[in-house]
Amino acid sequence: MSYRKGELTTAGINEGWPHQIARLSSLGTMKQADVIAAFCANLSLCPRGHTVVWEGEWHRVYCFAKREDAEAFLERFGGEWFDPRDKGSGHYWHFWYKGRAAAKEAKKRARR
Template sequence: MIDRGWPHQILLPQETCGGRNYDVVHGFCRDEGLSLCPRGHSVSRDAVHYVVFCFADREHAERFKARFGGEWFNRKAWNDEERAACMARKGLHKVRGRWVPISKPPGR
């Protein structure tokens, strides 16, 4: 539901938008009249936690990004990368759409 109604999403490290910065970030969105979703979500990678800020209007997301930095978030690309990393940790990689064991060079 969030992805359909608020498809323009910006990813920020939690340390830059949590704690004392929460009021700054949300105050900016409120004061600027940005179309920030009342519900957000979070993701993690390599022990770094991120908050995803979701906007209905792309221009609002661009203004937010200009003010706070961050990067555009694409859930499908993120999930694909996470899945590939997880499978690699299990010793698998994708070949022609199937997950197969990673070949090891002879003699190892």
């Protein structure tokens, strides 16, 4: 896969903006998008996010550099915490495997 020079990669987003909130895309109508943009103007929101599918519904993932900004967004607009390790890769880039990372960690701890 090739990237354009200077373009944010998924890994770069996850590293620089690790606090992520997933929200149903159907909730982000044009009017709502303007409200979200105004609210996030002074927050640490990444200029680029991503989308994922969970149970047949698309979710928009908002990425923040500061945890308190993500918490403020979550309180105002709802949604749920998104762990970037739960995002699919390769051909399945768009799938959200909710809880996969937590399950792997629990399995590791159980083996110790």
